[in-house]
Amino acid sequence: MHALADESRRTVLNALAEGPASAGELAALLPIARPGVSRHLRVLREAGLVEVRQQAQRRVYSLRPEPLAEVDEWLGRYRALWEQRLDALHTEVARGKRERRSSR
Amino acid sequence: MHALADESRRTVLNALAEGPASAGELAALLPIARPGVSRHLRVLREAGLVEVRQQAQRRVYSLRPEPLAEVDEWLGRYRALWEQRLDALHTEVARGKRERRSSR
DNA sequence: ACGTTATGTACCTTGACGGGTACGTAACGG
DNA sequence: CCGTTACGTACCCGTCAAGGTACATAACGT
Numbered sequence: 544m545h546a547l548a549d550e551s552r553r554t555v556l557n558a559l560a561e562g563p564a565s566a567g568e569l570a571a572l573l574p575i576a577r578p579g580v581s582r583h584l585r586v587l588r589e590a591g592l593v594e595v596r597q598q599a600q601r602r603v604y605s606l607r608p609e610p611l612a613e614v615d616e617w618l619g620r621y622r623a624l625w626e627q628r629l630d631a632l633h634t635e636v637a638r639g640k641r642e643r644r645s646s647r
Numbered sequence: 648m649h650a651l652a653d654e655s656r657r658t659v660l661n662a663l664a665e666g667p668a669s670a671g672e673l674a675a676l677l678p679i680a681r682p683g684v685s686r687h688l689r690v691l692r693e694a695g696l697v698e699v700r701q702q703a704q705r706r707v708y709s710l711r712p713e714p715l716a717e718v719d720e721w722l723g724r725y726r727a728l729w730e731q732r733l734d735a736l737h738t739e740v741a742r743g744k745r746e747r748r749s750s751r
Numbered sequence: 752a753c754g755t756t757a758t759g760t761a762c763c764t765t766g767a768c769g770g771g772t773a774c775g776t777a778a779c780g781g
Numbered sequence: 782c783c784g785t786t787a788c789g790t791a792c793c794c795g796t797c798a799a800g801g802t803a804c805a806t807a808a809c810g811t
Contacts, residue, residue: 548652549769566788579770581789600778600787618719670758683800685759704757704808
């Protein structure tokens, strides 16, 4: 999850979600200098979120979305909770309307 | 998403997923000192992830899971991707077995 | 009113991390 | 070979946020 903390990282991931891209192409999307992007890519690579294949001089990165399934799983613990919460909110809103009509 | 970056924050959220708890109770779960927890709770509160109600001297925190739905939505972009990827992996594994039998 | 309990806040220190610059290094094209 | 392209890495610096300590504050119980 740590690897997802940075804004630039997520931008890279968003881009890679569209399809594979070289390091240079990814760097062009970010406001930071190219070496910075290389570092981000390293982190993402070590986190197992992306993978590289060499293609001539270019290094083409692509998404390895499996690890995000872990985050998804973590969120799963809350999903039921917020769904029931949202349901509760709906009925609460209805109740609130009735009460506001009588008292207040 | 920033509010989820810290390990302690997630621990607090995990605890609150079990049910409401006071600041002190939450602090007991963390390796850090109590004031630190108070600060974390403030961040979570300002991020809208938790809410407080005063109960005597105690301040009881509870989860407001709605905002996590946003993260869930963000992940949604990848969910389809990794599911198709995992499917591809399965067929790849099958194909790999066949190839390993013949060549290699 | 006074001590106690439960909690937040102010202030400071330190460590981690993002970013830039300069440099090293493979893979090509001639 | 030699220049160029496309990267990565080493080193340095500034910022920022987490954590600790000390202090302020509010709600009880007596």
